[in-house]
Each structure stands twice: as structure tokens, then as C-alpha cells.
Amino acid sequence: MKKITLLIIVSILFLGQPFAQTKKSSKMQQTEHYTFTLSDKVTRQKVRFKNRYGITLAGDLYLPKDSSGKTLAALAISGPFGAVKEQSSGLYANQMAERGFIVLAFDASYTGESSGEPRNVASPDINTEDYSAAIDFLGLQKNVDRNRIGIIGICGFGGMALNAAAIDKRIKAVATTSMYDMSRVISKGYNDIVTLEERTKTLEDLSRQRWKDVETGDAAYPAAHLPEKLTGNEPQFVVDYFNYYKTPRGFHARSVNSTTGWRLTSALSFMNMPLLTYIKEISPRPVLIIAGEKAHSRYFSEDAYKAAAEPKELLIIPNAVHVDLYDKVDIIPFDKLVDFFTKNLK
Structure with missing residues (x-):
């Protein structure tokens, strides 16, 4: 990938270009919409639960219709970064519930139907905590084996x-x-190409942006998020994102990536907080890492696999690009996921 400055990389990651004031989408009025069809073997119910910071998280709980009176294994799912539970995580939950799991798909703090102000910000700490809050919730359900x-x-x-x-x-x-390692890519750029000088300049610009946000009483959003129309000059991975987030295939009015993009200063909290520092400490619990063969993000998965301790497994899906694993049910290896969790949740 052509070398570009970290500020532009950050802008791409937060799906826009730098430094314009808040833009609101008229499509944000959309409410009840899912990008997939609920299985006739599954029920779905809206739930609410709080994380350790007092933020109320919104989730959809998917249950197999034949699970009455049973105690089952459970899963919590979130992502992609900037998506909502009505998109990929809900699709995964629907598929895994159809296969016998109780599954919670949830919106991360400050996004979707979850609470938290200001809106459309991300945090490596708080978003990690969101998973633990989901485990709190699932462990209190009488039909879940905690x-x-x-x-x-x-x-x-x-x-x-x-x-x-x-x-x-x-x-x-x-x-x-x-998988994306968000702290790595935001701080170092794709393939770790960013120099110290570029990183320093980006941090200077984002630090000054904080004063602008305080002065105006509002936070800056990207000036031009994913384009409303492709020009033909975009990198292929941006085209792939467009084809998911900006078309009927994956658009959702509450999705950060479908609409305004992230607030620019969201990048700051990822700049010096490496997410995968303690990945070896997952062991002896198992890790399954799945990536597309042709995904621009593949190296994150391969490096995480190398860093993790046994038991671990890396599965590369032939010919798949990054967004294929968002929603293409004929490509996403659900049978493998079922085998993995059936074997290891017992």
C-alpha cells in the first residue's frame, strides 16, 4: 500500500478526511432495520445491561426456539468497528443461535442504541469492558451455563x-x-509504515483539535466519510467497505461507518494503549483466528496468531477479502465456529 501520512491513515480508519464540523445524516431517522433475515428457528429479544462505567449497553438476545427448559452454552458478539448489532454481529448471532447457542449481539458504548455521551467515540479500555459486561449479563440468565x-x-x-x-x-x-488490531493500525498505520515524525505530527494536530472541539462545544467529524458514490480512484479495501456500509447490502442508519464516521479525536485513546500486550495470557483457553486470504487486514490475524500461546488455530479462508467475513454466510465458516465452541465450551 502506498505510503501516506498517519493523519490520512487515521482518517481512512475513521472513514473520512480530516477536520470538519459535525455532519448529520437524514437517514439517522431509520429505526427498526436488520441487514439479514431472522431464522425461523430463532427468537430475538431486545435487552439492556450496564458496563462497569455505568453505560447502558443495548443488545439483541438470540435463542434457539427449541431451547425451552434447557441450559445452554452462550456467546457474546460485537463488531465490526463502527457497525451495529443489526449488521454483522446480529447475522453471526442469528446463525449461531440456529445452531444451538444462546447469543448476545450488542452495540458498543457510545454507538448504536447503547448509551454514552458524546456519541460516536471509541476506547480500547471501555470497548474491552463492554465484552465483560456482556459476560455479566449472560451469566445471570437462568438458561445460560455460566x-x-x-x-x-x-x-x-x-x-x-x-x-x-x-x-x-x-x-x-x-x-x-x-481481525483488526486497532491500536496498532491507528498508531503505526497499515503495515507499520508510519515514522516517528508522522506520528508526532498527527498527535500535534489531534491535540490541537481538542481545543477546537471545546471552543465550539462540539466534536469534529470527518469532512467526507465513505463517499456516496465511487469515483474509481479508491483503494480496493475502501471499495469493499463502500459496498458493505453504503449499499442496501449492509447500510444501517445507526452505524457509524454508514453515516457520519467516528469523531476525529477518537483516535487518541488508541495511540499509546496496545491492545494485544497480554494475548499470551488467554492460554490455556483456546483461540481461533479466522481471516480472508485476500484481506488487506490478514497480517493482523497472522501476527496475533504468532503472539498467542497454545491452544490456538489460524484459519485462512481461500479467496476471501476482509468484508466477505462480515455477511457472506456461504463463506463465513460457521461449521468451524460451531465445532470450536462446542468442543471448548463444555
């Missing part, structure tokens, strides 16, 4: 899921798909 709970992280929430599994010993197994 000794049989695992988690799945998609895209940027793959890194958060690995971090959560390292610290929260109640998590018995963890899987990721199309």
Missing part, C-alpha cells in the same frame, strides 16, 4: 475480544474474524 461462555469479535472488535479474553477469565474460548 461456565460455558465464549466470545466472537469481528474486525476491530476482534482485537477488543482478544484483550477481553486475556483479562476476563470467565471467557472460556474466543474467536475472531477479519
Whole structure:
């Protein structure tokens, strides 16, 4: 990938260009919409629960219709970074519930239907805590075996899921798909190409942006998030993101990536807080890392696999790109996920 400054990389990661004031989408009025069809073998109910910081998280709880009177293994799922539970995480939950698990898909703090002000910000600490709050909730459900709970992280929430599994010993197994290490890519750029000078300049610009935000009483958003129309000059991975987030395939009005983009200063909290420092401490609990063969993000998964301790497994999906593992049910290896969690949640 052509070398570009960290500020532009940060802008791409937060899906826009730097430094314009808040933009609101008229599509934000949309409410009840899912990007997939609920299985006729599954029920879905809205739930609310609080994390350790007092933020109320919104989730959808998926249950197999034939689970009455049974105590089952459970999963918590979130991601991709900037998505909502009505998109990929809900699709995964629907599929895994159809296969016999109780599954909670949830919106991260400050996004979707979850609470938290200001809106559309992210934090490696708080978003890791969101997973533990989901485990709190699942462990209190009478039909959940609290000794049989695992988690799945998609895209940027793959890194958060690995971090959560390292610290929260109640998590018995963890899987990721199309994983991003958000702290690494935001601080070092794609393929770690960013120089110290570029990083310093980006931090100077973002630090000054804080004063601008305070002066105006509002936080800056990207000036031009994912384009409303492709020009043909975009990198392929941006085209792939567009084809998911900005088309009927994956658009959702509450999704950060479908609408305004992240607040620019969200990048700051990832700049010096490496997410995967303690990945080895997931062991002896198992890790499954899944990535597309042609995904621009593949190296994050491969490096996380190398850093993790046994038991661990890396599964590369032939010909798949990053966003294929968001919603393409004929490509996402659900049978493998079922085998992994069935074996390890017992």
C-alpha cells in the first residue's frame, strides 16, 4: 500500500478526511432495520445491561426456539468497528443461535442504541469492558451455563475480544474474524509504515483539535466519510467497505461507518494503549483466528496468531477479502465456529 501520512491513515480508519464540523445524516431517522433475515428457528429479544462505567449497553438476545427448559452454552458478539448489532454481529448471532447457542449481539458504548455521551467515540479500555459486561449479563440468565461462555469479535472488535479474553477469565474460548488490531493500525498505520515524525505530527494536530472541539462545544467529524458514490480512484479495501456500509447490502442508519464516521479525536485513546500486550495470557483457553486470504487486514490475524500461546488455530479462508467475513454466510465458516465452541465450551 502506498505510503501516506498517519493523519490520512487515521482518517481512512475513521472513514473520512480530516477536520470538519459535525455532519448529520437524514437517514439517522431509520429505526427498526436488520441487514439479514431472522431464522425461523430463532427468537430475538431486545435487552439492556450496564458496563462497569455505568453505560447502558443495548443488545439483541438470540435463542434457539427449541431451547425451552434447557441450559445452554452462550456467546457474546460485537463488531465490526463502527457497525451495529443489526449488521454483522446480529447475522453471526442469528446463525449461531440456529445452531444451538444462546447469543448476545450488542452495540458498543457510545454507538448504536447503547448509551454514552458524546456519541460516536471509541476506547480500547471501555470497548474491552463492554465484552465483560456482556459476560455479566449472560451469566445471570437462568438458561445460560455460566461456565460455558465464549466470545466472537469481528474486525476491530476482534482485537477488543482478544484483550477481553486475556483479562476476563470467565471467557472460556474466543474467536475472531477479519481481525483488526486497532491500536496498532491507528498508531503505526497499515503495515507499520508510519515514522516517528508522522506520528508526532498527527498527535500535534489531534491535540490541537481538542481545543477546537471545546471552543465550539462540539466534536469534529470527518469532512467526507465513505463517499456516496465511487469515483474509481479508491483503494480496493475502501471499495469493499463502500459496498458493505453504503449499499442496501449492509447500510444501517445507526452505524457509524454508514453515516457520519467516528469523531476525529477518537483516535487518541488508541495511540499509546496496545491492545494485544497480554494475548499470551488467554492460554490455556483456546483461540481461533479466522481471516480472508485476500484481506488487506490478514497480517493482523497472522501476527496475533504468532503472539498467542497454545491452544490456538489460524484459519485462512481461500479467496476471501476482509468484508466477505462480515455477511457472506456461504463463506463465513460457521461449521468451524460451531465445532470450536462446542468442543471448548463444555
